[in-house]
Amino acid sequence: MKRVIIGLSGGVDSSVAAYLLKEQGYEVIGLFMKNWHDDSVTISNECPWLDDSNDAMLVAEKLGIPFQTVDLSEQYKERIVDYMFHEYKKGRTPNPDVLCNREIKFDVFMNIALELGADYVATGHYCRKGTIQNEGQETYQLLAGVDGNKDQSYFLCQLSQKQLAKSLFPIGELTKPEVREIAAKLDLVTAEKKDSQGLCFIGKVKLPDFLQQQLKPKEGIIVEIPKEQEIYNYVKTEFESEEDKLRYLSRKVDYKIDQGKIVGKHQGAHYFTKGQRKGLGVGGTVEPLFVIDTNVNENVIYAGQGKEHPGLLKRALFITNEELHWVREDLTLKVDETMQVQARIRYRQQLENATLYKVDSGLYIEFENFQSAIAEGQFAAWYLNKELIGSGVIS
Incomplete structure (x- = not known):
């Protein structure tokens, strides 16, 4: 027995x-x-x-x-x-x-x-x-x-x-x-x-x-970035290499306070996460406000109106080698290899078609469709059919 x-x-x-x-x-x-x-x-x-x-x-x-x-x-x-x-x-x-x-x-x-x-x-x-x-x-x-x-x-x-x-x-x-x-x-x-x-x-x-037991409350500002902000207008289409393109698609936008308007206050940027809607305490907007980014060093929250705000949407993400994990070690990709998979960036999300690209420094995942609120620190997991074969921390 x-x-x-x-x-x-x-x-x-x-x-x-x-x-x-x-x-x-x-x-x-x-x-x-x-x-x-x-x-x-x-x-x-x-x-x-x-x-x-x-x-x-x-x-x-x-x-x-x-x-x-x-x-x-x-x-x-x-x-x-x-x-x-x-x-x-x-x-x-x-x-x-x-x-x-x-x-x-x-x-x-x-x-x-x-x-x-x-x-x-x-x-x-x-x-x-x-x-x-x-x-x-x-x-x-x-x-x-x-x-x-x-x-x-x-x-x-x-x-x-x-x-x-x-x-x-x-x-x-x-x-x-x-x-x-x-x-x-x-x-x-x-x-x-x-x-x-x-x-x-x-x-x-x-x-x-x-x-709050360890991260003390600290008042900061909430800045609303309009959809029309010119940082979203520039779309790069010419790339020197596939890796160059993936780096661009997964890049983090560097927001500045003067790109939007101050709409409220918060008690600590580290309590908020990308895609969060509740807890901002800002009313009077046409569409609900979502967190599109946080800057914990400057204690600023950047927000945008509506689910389709360009600050929420991205087509690719990156995982460093240190935070990359293969459940199926035999399927591990070598540098320059690619794989068609289905992936998710959070629990209960529908699986989405994606391509894995292995590079020297880690792994890129490029999705067929835009993904909303890809949050650093969360896990991305990828599947072949119904089998989960690998995962990693979004960098």
Whole structure:
């Protein structure tokens, strides 16, 4: 009997995943990860991790599997929270969920599980694992979940072959309604429980409140850049090389205060991200205002009216070699090689046709269509058919 340690989060997905593993004949052990101690930054006075760990324990009791809690808050603070503060300080927008999977669930947690004699680690993610023979060796595939509405492969885009080898995703073949139905039939306490919102495992966190712990509020100005600004009128069409063209398409516009008008104030440019609409507190515009850029050094937010503002739209992005990751190492591109893929720049975004171009310093992704609010610090992930093969941090 192979031993599987499952991360029981106190939600319906991991509860049903644990049940399915037991049905498949595995020896299943439930482990709850406690990743946070500081209750001062959750939205309400409820204590989410306590409720969640209780629910996880009740599910384990009902399924008749051993259960324990592991405290990973020290590693979580070091690897996730400190990284987030560092990124926001630089004016980038990190994705804590992707990092939590790479650094905590499939690294720290996985190592604990293997020390406890586990053959595999399982989670309640909506994705699938495939295995193919590649020159006599097993290569693991990270496949999209069957439920297109819930597919969570994007959140696992930084996993390695070594991590995938030891991973199981029991609910990847199911849809969310099917998962809830199984939980209801089993009369699990989590059957009707709402999906968790907020940072991976911290609970319902208000991001500005959370960031204010380390990044102090500092008043600055909001500058509205009109669509007609002449920086958008000049379109370069002649290029010396393909790389020259891609550099141009992925360039960052260097905005200046005198290119627009001051329309409001804010409490810190590092609390805002490109494409954000809420929280600007500026009314009286014909179309809603969106953040088109932030300058954290000068503490200025640049905004533009409407979803189609040229400051929001771009056709290409760049990823440095240091932040480039191939799930399928065998498909890694060499310099000057290209690949037709489908890609996304955020979770739940429809996959878009794109071309990868490998250059000396990293990788360009050129999209067929304009993309809105490509944010530095977020992850871009690319797919062949339903398989996620690589990802990287947008530079």
